[in-house]
Each structure stands twice: as structure tokens, then as C-alpha cells.
Amino acid sequence: MSAVAAMFRADLRTALSYRLQMMFAVAGVLLSVVPLYFVAGALQPVMAESIRDQGHEYFGFLIMGMVAFLFVSGAVTALPSAVGSAIRTGTLEAMFSTPASLASLLVGFVVYPFSWIGVRASVLVVGAWTLGADIAWSHLPTAAAILALIILSHVPFGLLAAAAILAFRTAGPLGTIVLTLSGLLGGVYYPTHVIPSWIESLSAALPLTYGLRALRRVLLDGASLGAVTSDLLICSAYGVILFGVATLVFTTSLRYARRSGTLAQY
Amino acid sequence: MTTAPAMALPATLERSSTVPAIHICSLSKRFSEPRGWREAARHPFRRTWVTALQDVDLEVARGEFFGLLGPNGAGKTTLFKVLSTLVEPDGGDVLVHGRRVTEDAAHVRRLVTPVIADERSLRWRLSARENLLLYAHLYGVSPPRISKRIDHLLDVVGLADTGTRMVGAFSTGMRQRLAIARALLAEPDVLLLDEPTRSLDPLAAKSLRTFLREEVATRRGTTILLATHLAEEAFDLCDRVGVLHKGRLLACGTTEQLAREFADQPYLIWTTVPNHPALHGAREVTGSHGTGDWRAVEITLSSEEQAATKLKQLMAAGVPIARFEKASLQLADLIERVVQRGSTS
Secondary structure, three states, X not given: OOHHHHHHXXXXXXXXXXXXXXXXXXXXXHHHHHHHHHHXXXXXXXXXXXXXXXXXXXXXXXXXXXHHHHHHHHHHHHHHHHHHHHHHHOHHHHXXXXXXXXXXXXXXXXXXXXXXXXXXXXXXXXXXXHOOOOOOHXXXXXXXXXXXXXXXXXXXXXXXXXXXXXXXXOOOOHHHHHHHHHHHXXXXXXXXXXXXXXXXXXXXXXXXXXXXXXXXXXXXXXXOHHHHHHHHHHHHHHHHHHHHHHHHHHHHHHHHHHHHOOXXXX | OOOOOOOOOOOEOOOOOOOOOEEEEEEEEEEEOOOOHHHHHHOOOOOOEEEEEEEEEEEEOOOOEEEEEOOOOOOHHHHHHHHOOOOOOOEEEEEEOOEEOOOOHHHHHHHEEEOOOOHHHOOOOOEHHHHHHHHHHHOOOOHHHHHHHHHHHHHHOOOHHHOOXXXXXXXXXXXXXXXXXXXXXXXXXXXXXXXXXXXXXHHHHHHHHHHHHHHHHHHOOOEEEEEOOOHHHHHXXXXXXXXXXXXXXXXXXXXXXXXXXXXXXXXXXXXXXXXXXXXXXXXXXXXXEOOOOOEEEEEEEOOHHHHHHHHHHHHXXXXXXXXXXXXXXXXXXXXXXXXXXXXXX
């Protein structure tokens, strides 16, 4: 078992020790599908025209938006939250003094949170499918790959927030800004082309806009990978550029924390 | 005092028995002091600094048991953090087995393991065994050996019967023992122990000391750096000790050497006439009642030769003496003398 797998196992065992909390979380996700179903049904006549190239059905459209947003939230908040918590509890010092590589420690910090999001997202999708959402199950592997791309294009924001925590003990408003903008302008609840034109350009600057559009077209409309290539390329470009910048900022921040002696000090 | 040569060293010295376990040359570290709101608003760009380590020179041989003494805030923990690559030095050279901590940190982490005795650093919702399992993988212990190694260490630290219990239900002493077991998982070449017996009961502390001396230091040949405030650890366990004060290493040597250089050795004389003129200057030890009228008085003498002379004088003066013995040196006295001399020099 590698360091990453060991960290996953430890986090899982910790989470399982809070059994009731875990059961309530899953039940909460399952129950949230029902009101979404009725709200989406009520809005279907209004939304039908604007989402005709992304599955026609507003219920499926909404569920896919929420699934993607769950993962985006995880990408932006899981690492800073884990690093902050490890500093507060003192585990960061213990882990950073082991020979485990920095990359495996960082991946190890987020592997359980992402797995848990995966469980909740699956519950959401299966619940929606049970209530009649039209999902192209044969495109599931492609959709999973697109979802991974969406995550990778947002992980750099999490890395930047974790860097800020190492250096300043706070991530500031970074996570809130990214999530608010992505939630409101990334097409989670409505297609981006219904947004007023004066802020639509802001929507075009968000990686979620492209990733989510591609995800819906593949999983709800049954589009092929070729049909969403341009959206995926833009999303990938965001991921590559932001990842480079975030890695540089994180390593600089880690060095600063080692120099200032605040690596494990809250 | 062992002083490293103040010359530039190659980035990586060839590993050989001649390369010391730890080589520290002119190590300095200072930290910026946190400021209040008012001070930060008045002088946003001004910083005040606290010196944690200043021009520290030290060499520790492989397999040596080295004690670090000094009052709180002396710089012991900072030195340990530098050695475990958690803090980067401002200046000077720090090499572990010939590897620089700044340039070869990943390799140094394979050689050095600090005992992070902070009980919060354990996973409280996991069992002791699960905690050790996690760190066994982080330390890169080979999977087939993990289970046996965990069993052995739980046994060594006296947690064999409670290995499956959640750490949150442990006492402070039990958590400290688990933190020690965690560090020993790695079978490191250099072990850093910061007051390891602080929260242990006397029996557990004694058992741990025996284990460190016999198993870790003697049998495995692990180099151990031990920060301690306890005389029995400094005098009985350590081959040499160093005294740190305000970031400076003021003295370094065997406890006998330091006692000779910095503090006179106290002797206890058991006599029935503690007020005899030949015992002028001696201090009666309160509560020291032997059988009959025998009382203990304490005198300080600078050498064993002087002790022999004094004994001869007392015999010649007809002072009845039942015992004439070396008293245990008080660690606080030794540190105080070293610090006093260091402050005046």
C-alpha cells in the first residue's frame, strides 16, 4: 500500500467512525433530489428552448450542473481545508518530516474527500435517474473523463488556496470568489447564454463553462467526444496554465513557511 | 567543546564511517516576532527578530547518544526542526551523514526522524495500530515487515494490550508512548527526541530509557539527539551533552568534563560530628538521618585529588566518618554555571 493509499485508508476509517454523520449525509443528498425534480418540472417549459443543445430536460441539466459543482467545490476547498486542519492538529509536521514525497502527501490529503464526493454524486445521479432523468449511460466513461478534466482545471485554485494557508494561515476570499463565480456564471443552474451580455464575457473566462457544457452534451444529449473537442481543449488549456502557476506559488509558499518557521504553526 | 572547521564543505560528502552523523557549522536562525495591530499599523515594514540559533558549531559521531540541555527557549526545538528539514536555516551548514539539509532534504528525511511528541499529531479517531500502519507507509517500511514491526513496537512501548483501542481514549502518557513508537517505525539513522519522557510515569520512563540505550543506541547503532531537563537522562544515557542558551552552544562534552570545568563536584560525608572544625564550610543535608547519630554533610571539591586530600585531613583530625561519597550533580546547577560563565564571557 502506497503513502496515498495509506492516507486514504486512515481518512476512511476516521470517517467511518462517525457512522451517523455519514448516513445522514447520504440520505440528505438522496432527499435533495426530490425537490429538485419538482422545481425542474415547474421550470421545464421556461427552460426548454435555452437548453435544447444540452439535453432538453431541465431536471437532467440541473443534476449534471450540481454534480460538476460538487467536484469543483472539492477541487477548490479539499486541499486547503486538509492542510489547514493538519496544521491545527499538528499532523502536518509529523507528515512533512517523513520521507513521503510532497506530491504523494498532497494527493493523499484529497483522495478521500474526492472519493466521498464521488459517492454523493453517484447517489445524486442514480436518484435523478430513478425519477426519470434521461441519462446516456453508454457515454459514462467519456463523461467521467470530462469530469476528471473539470476537476483538474480547478485543482490549481485549491493549490493556490493551500499555498495561502501555508504562508498567511488563511486562504482569504479565493475559494469563495471562484465558487461564487463558477456557481453563478459557469452554467450550473442555467445555460450561460441566458446571462446578460455585459457579464457573459466573465462566464467565458471560467473553465467550468466549457467543461460543464461538454459534460451535459455527452451525457444528456449523447454527443460524441469529437463534438465537444473545442470545449475540452479550452478546459485543458486552463488546467495546464493554472497548474503551472499554482505549483510555482505553492512551492514558493512552502519554502517561505520553512524559512519563517511557521510550517506547522497556526 | 567540539567545534567544526569553519570552511566550505562540498554539497555531498562521500558516505563513510569518517563522516559524522551530524555536522553543524556556524548555524544561525532567527524568527520574525509577531506584532500587535497597533505596532503593525505604526510601522508596517519594520520587523523585530528573535534569535533562535546563533553560530552553533557541533559535530555528533555516528552511534553517539548526545544530550541537549538548556533552559526553555534556548533553541533546542529549533535545532531539531532544522535537522528534520521543517525549518530552513538562515546561515551556516548542516549536514546529516554528509547530506545538506537544505539541498538534499528528501534524503535527509530518510535518515532523520523526529519524535513529534505533540499528542495532537496522532489521529485520535484511529486505533494505535492504525496510526502506526499509516506512518509505516509514509516512512516507506516494506509491507511484509509492517505487521511484525508494529507488534514489536507496541510491545516495546507497553501498548500491546491496547493497540486496537481508539487513541482518543488514551491517556497523555499512552499517546506519548505511541508517538515514540511512531518515530521508531522508520528505524532511522538519527533519532531526535524532545523531552520524550515528559508525560510518562516513572516506570514507563525507566523502561523507555533502557530501550533507547540498549536497543536503539547500542544494538542498532542509531545516533540519538535528546533534548532533556532531567539529570538522570543527561548523566546516565548521554555520551556527551551540549548546553544551549539563547541560541548559542555554550559548552559541549561529557558530563564529567562539564562538571569539572563548570561546577565543583559535591561530596557527602557521613559523620556523627557535623559541626567539627575540620568540616568548616560543609552544609548539613537536611533530613539525612542514618542509624544512630550519623548525619550527612555536603562539601564541594574541584577534583578527586582534592577529595583524597580532604579525606586524609578529616581522618587526621579524628573526625568519625562512616561514608565519604560523591553526591549526584544537580543538572540545574550545572546549566546555571555554564549559562553564567557564557553570559560573562
